[in-house]
Amino acid sequence: MTHMLLYSRLQFALTIAFHYLFPQLTMGLALFVLYFKTRALQKNDEHYRQVARFWTRMLAITFVFGVATGITMEFQFGTNWAGFSEFAGGVIGQTLAMEGIFAFFLESAFIGILLFGEKRFSPQVHWFSALMVFLGTWLSAYFILTTNAWMQHPVAYTTAAEGSVTVSDLGALLTNPWLFWQFLHNQSASLITTSFVIMGIGAFYLLSRTHQDFAKTFVRTGLVIAVLASIFQIFPSGDGEARKLYREQPVKGAAMEGLFQTERGAGIALFGQPNMETETLDNPIVIPDMLSLLAYHRMLATVKGLDAFPRSEWPNVPIVYYAYHIMVLLGFIFAGVTLLAVFLWWRGKLFQSRWMLWILMLCLPLPYVATLGGWATAEMGRQPWLVYGLLKTADGVSTSLDSGNALFTLLGYIALYSLAGLLYLLLAGRIVLRGPQRG
Amino acid sequence: METFWFVILSFLLVGYTVLDGFDLGVGILFSFIAKSEDECRLMLNAIGPIWDGNEVWLVGAGGALFFAFPSAYASALGGLYLAIFLVLWMLILRALALELRAQVDNSLWHTFWGTIFFLSSLTLAGVLGIALGNLVRGFPLDAQGHFFLPLWTDLLPSTSTGILDWYTLLVGALAVVILSLHGANFLVWKTDGKIQQRARMIASRLVGVSGVLGLLVVILTPQVQPQAADRFLTHPLGLILPLLALAAWILLVVVTRRGQSEILPLGLSKSLIAALLGTAFFGLFPNLLIARGNTANSLTIFNAATSQYGLRVGFAWFIPGLLLALAYTGSIYRAFWGKVVPADGEGY
Numbered sequence: 001m002t003h004m005l006l007y008s009r010l011q012f013a014l015t016i017a018f019h020y021l022f023p024q025l026t027m028g029l030a031l032f033v034l035y036f037k038t039r040a041l042q043k044n045d046e047h048y049r050q051v052a053r054f055w056t057r058m059l060a061i062t063f064v065f066g067v068a069t070g071i072t073m074e075f076q077f078g079t080n081w082a083g084f085s086e087f088a089g090g091v092i093g094q095t096l097a098m099e100g101i102f103a104f105f106l107e108s109a110f111i112g113i114l115l116f117g118e119k120r121f122s123p124q125v126h127w128f129s130a131l132m133v134f135l136g137t138w139l140s141a142y143f144i145l146t147t148n149a150w151m152q153h154p155v156a157y158t159t160a161a162e163g164s165v166t167v168s169d170l171g172a173l174l175t176n177p178w179l180f181w182q183f184l185h186n187q188s189a190s191l192i193t194t195s196f197v198i199m200g201i202g203a204f205y206l207l208s209r210t211h212q213d214f215a216k217t218f219v220r221t222g223l224v225i226a227v228l229a230s231i232f233q234i235f236p237s238g239d240g241e242a243r244k245l246y247r248e249q250p251v252k253g254a255a256m257e258g259l260f261q262t263e264r265g266a267g268i269a270l271f272g273q274p275n276m277e278t279e280t281l282d283n284p285i286v287i288p289d290m291l292s293l294l295a296y297h298r299m300l301a302t303v304k305g306l307d308a309f310p311r312s313e314w315p316n317v318p319i320v321y322y323a324y325h326i327m328v329l330l331g332f333i334f335a336g337v338t339l340l341a342v343f344l345w346w347r348g349k350l351f352q353s354r355w356m357l358w359i360l361m362l363c364l365p366l367p368y369v370a371t372l373g374g375w376a377t378a379e380m381g382r383q384p385w386l387v388y389g390l391l392k393t394a395d396g397v398s399t400s401l402d403s404g405n406a407l408f409t410l411l412g413y414i415a416l417y418s419l420a421g422l423l424y425l426l427l428a429g430r431i432v433l434r435g436p437q438r439g
Numbered sequence: 440m441e442t443f444w445f446v447i448l449s450f451l452l453v454g455y456t457v458l459d460g461f462d463l464g465v466g467i468l469f470s471f472i473a474k475s476e477d478e479c480r481l482m483l484n485a486i487g488p489i490w491d492g493n494e495v496w497l498v499g500a501g502g503a504l505f506f507a508f509p510s511a512y513a514s515a516l517g518g519l520y521l522a523i524f525l526v527l528w529m530l531i532l533r534a535l536a537l538e539l540r541a542q543v544d545n546s547l548w549h550t551f552w553g554t555i556f557f558l559s560s561l562t563l564a565g566v567l568g569i570a571l572g573n574l575v576r577g578f579p580l581d582a583q584g585h586f587f588l589p590l591w592t593d594l595l596p597s598t599s600t601g602i603l604d605w606y607t608l609l610v611g612a613l614a615v616v617i618l619s620l621h622g623a624n625f626l627v628w629k630t631d632g633k634i635q636q637r638a639r640m641i642a643s644r645l646v647g648v649s650g651v652l653g654l655l656v657v658i659l660t661p662q663v664q665p666q667a668a669d670r671f672l673t674h675p676l677g678l679i680l681p682l683l684a685l686a687a688w689i690l691l692v693v694v695t696r697r698g699q700s701e702i703l704p705l706g707l708s709k710s711l712i713a714a715l716l717g718t719a720f721f722g723l724f725p726n727l728l729i730a731r732g733n734t735a736n737s738l739t740i741f742n743a744a745t746s747q748y749g750l751r752v753g754f755a756w757f758i759p760g761l762l763l764a765l766a767y768t769g770s771i772y773r774a775f776w777g778k779v780v781p782a783d784g785e786g787y
Binding site: 061064065067069071072074078079083085086088089090093094096098099100101102104105106108109110111112113115116117120121160164168170400401408412420427 | 484487488489494497502503505507509513514516518520521523524526528530532534535537539542543583587749752756760761764767768770771
C-alpha cells in the first residue's frame with residue numbers, strides 16, 4: 001500500500017511535470033504568434049509574416065507534445081486516484097469537463113486551421129485562427145487552475161451522506177478567491193518562459209552571426225515582455241500569492257522559509273539548510289523582520305512556525321524549502337538580467353554586448369526550472385492533504401491498485417517520456433538551426 | 440436527469456468512435472494502401488487537420504463521465520488500469536508519429552514512424568472493441584463498486600477473467616475490421632486515383648468480413664451475458680437500433696459492390712458504427728458497469744450519479760458547450776472539405 005502510494009505519487013509528479021514543460025510554452029507562443037500575425041496583417045509586412053511562421057512551427061510541435069502528454073492527466077485521476085475521484089468528482093469533474101468542452105474543442109479545431117490552412121484561407125481567417133488558439137489555450141489554463149485552486153482552497157461544496165463532496169454553487173467554484181493571483185502568477189510565468197525562449201534563440205543567432213534581422217526582432221520583442229512579466233511576477237502577483245498563502249496555509253509558508261519556531265518579526269532565509277533532526281536552519285543568512293513584512297505588511301507581525309503544527313501535518317520541509325528558494329532566486333535573476341538588458345538597449349549597446357547576449361542565451365532553460373520549483377512548492381507544500389483540510393493524499397489513491405502494477409506503468413512512463421523528451425529537443429533544435437528564412 | 444446524462448455520454452462516445460474511428464482506420468490501412476512517399480503524405484494530410492479534434496471527443500466523454508458519474512469513472516479506470524495506460528501510451532505514440540513523421544526527410548525515419556502509426560492505430564481500434572466487450576460482459580465488482588482486472592488470465596469469460604478473453608477479443612477484432620472499413624470509406628471520399636481504387640477494393644473485402652464477425656458476436660453474446668437481450672424484450676422499440684445497423688450494413692454491401700459513390704459509403708459506415716454502439720448502450724442502460732455474479736453490486740446511472748444540483752448546473756453549460764463544439768467540428772470539416780491535395784501539408 002505505501003509503495004503503491006509512492007509510485008502513484010511519483011507517476012503523477014513525473015507526468016504532470018513533463019506535460020507542463022509544453023503548455024507553458026504553448027500558451028506564451030500562442031500570444032506571441034498572435035502579435036506577430038497582427039503586425040504582419042496590419043502592414044502587410046513580409047518580415048513579420050516570416051517571424052510568425054517560424055514561431056508557428058515551434059508552436060506546432062510544442063502543441064502536439066502538450067496534447068499527447070495531456071490526455072494522460074485526465075485519465076490518471078481515475079486510474080491511480082480513484083479515491084480522490086470518488087470523493088471530489090462531483091466538484092472537479094465540473095471544471096475538468098468544462099475544460100474539455102470549452103477549451104479543447106476550440107483549440108484543436110483552430111490549430112488545424114492555423115497549421116494546415118495558410119494557403120486555403122485568407123490572412124484574416126488565418127489571423128482569427130491564431131486568436132482562437134490563444135483563447136483556447138488560456139481558457140484551458142483557467143479551468144485547470146480552477147481545479148487546482150479548489151484542491152488548495154476548497155469552496156462551494158456540500159458533503160453528501162456517504163462522505164463525498166459535490167458542487168453547491170458553480171459560480172463560486174469558478175471565482176474561487178484563491179484563483180485570482182494564482183492565475184496571474186501562472187500565466188505571467190508562462191510569458192517569462194516564452195519570452196526567454198524567444199530572446200535566447202535570438203541571442204543565439206546574433207552570436208552566431210546568422211539571421212541578424214530576425215534575431216533583433218526576437219530579442220527586442222522578447223525583452224519587452226520578459227522585463228514586464230519578470231517584474232509583475234515578483235510584484236504584485238508573487239506578493240499577492242504569498243500574502244494569501246500565509247493567511248490560508250500557514251504551515252506551507254513555514255516550510256517554504258524553513259521557519260521551525262513561531263516568531264514575532266520573522267525573517268526570510270537567503271541561505272541555509274533545514275535540519276530536520278535539530279529542527280533548525282543550519283548556516284542561516286537571514287534578513288530580519290522581512291517575512292513578517294512580506295506576509296502581513298507589518299514588521300513585527302507574528303508568523304507561525306512549524307512548531308505551531310503537529311508533525312503529521314507538515315509537508316516534506318526540505319523539498320518545499322528548496323523548491324521555493326530556487327523559484328525565488330531565479331525570479332530575481334530574471335528581473336535583474338532583463339533590467340540590465342533593457343538598460344543596454346536604451347544606451348544602444350545591446351546588440352554589441354556579446355557578454356549580455358551570452359547571458360540571454362544561457363538563461364533560456366531557467367524559467368522552466370523556476371516554474372517547476374513554483375509548482376513543486378504549491379503541490380508538495382499542500383501535503384499531507386490532497387484536498388486541503390478535507391482529504392489526505394493517502395486516502396485519495398486507488399484502493400484496488402497494487403504496487404506491482406503501479407510500478408509497471410511508472411517505468412513505462414519513464415521510458416516513453418525519455419524518448420519523447422529527446423525527440424522534442426531534436427526537433428526544436430532542427431527548427432532553430434534551419435532558421436526563420438525558409439518557408 | 441441521470442438518463443439525460445447517460446444519453447449525452449453515449450452521444451459523445453458515438454461521436455468519438457465515428458470521428459476518430461476513420462483516422463484510426465486510415466492508420467491501420469496506412470502501410471497497405473500507400474505505396475510511395477507521396478501517397479503516404481497524402482494519406483496523412485487527409486487526416487492532418489482533423490485527427491486532434493476527433494480525439495477531443497474522447498476527452499469530452501471522459502470529462503462527462505467524471506463529473507456526472509464519478510464513482511463509475513473511478514471504478515472503471517482503477518479497475519481497467521493496465522488497459523487504460525495501454526490506450527494512453529498508444530495515443531501518445533500515435534500523436535508523435537502523426538506529427539513527427541514529416542519533420543525529417545529520411546526514409547528510415549519515415550518507416551519507423553509509419554510503423555508506429557500503424558501499430559498504435561491497430562492497438563487502439565482493438566482496445567476500443569475490447570472495452571466494449573468488457574462493458575457487455577461485466578466486471579467482478581465488490582460491494583464498494585471496486586474491481587481490478589489483469590490483462591488476461593485463462594482467456595475464458597468466467598469469474599476470474601482478465602480484460603482479454605475470447606469474447607472481448609472477438610469484439611476487438613470486429614472493431615478493428617469495422618474501423619478499417621470506416622477508414623477505407625473515408626479515403627474513398629477524401630482521395631482519388633490509385634489510393635481511392637485501393638481503398639475501394641479493401642472496403643469491399645472488409646464489408647464481408649465485418650458481417651461474419653458481427654454475426655458471431657450477436658450469436659455468442661448471450662453466452663457471456665445472459666441478460667443482454669432483456670431490455671429489448673421489455674422495450675421492443677429499442678430493436679430499431681440493431682435493425683438500423685443491419686440496414687446500414689446491407690446498404691454498404693450494395694454500395695461497395697457498385698463502387699461508384701464517393702461520400703455515401705462513409706455516411707453508411709458512420710451509421711453502422713453509431714447504430715451498433717447505440718444497440719450496446721441501449722442494452723446496457725441503466726447500468727454503467729454490470730457486476731458479474733452479484734448484480735446488486737452493479738453501478739447504475741442512479742447509484743453512481745453526482746448530486747442533482749451538479750447534474751442540473753452541468754446541463755446549463757454542457758448543452759451550449761456541446762453546440763459550440765459541434766459548430767467547430769462542422770466548420771473544420773467544411774473548411775477542409777473535398778479531396779485532399781498535396782499542397783495542404785506544406786508550410787509547417
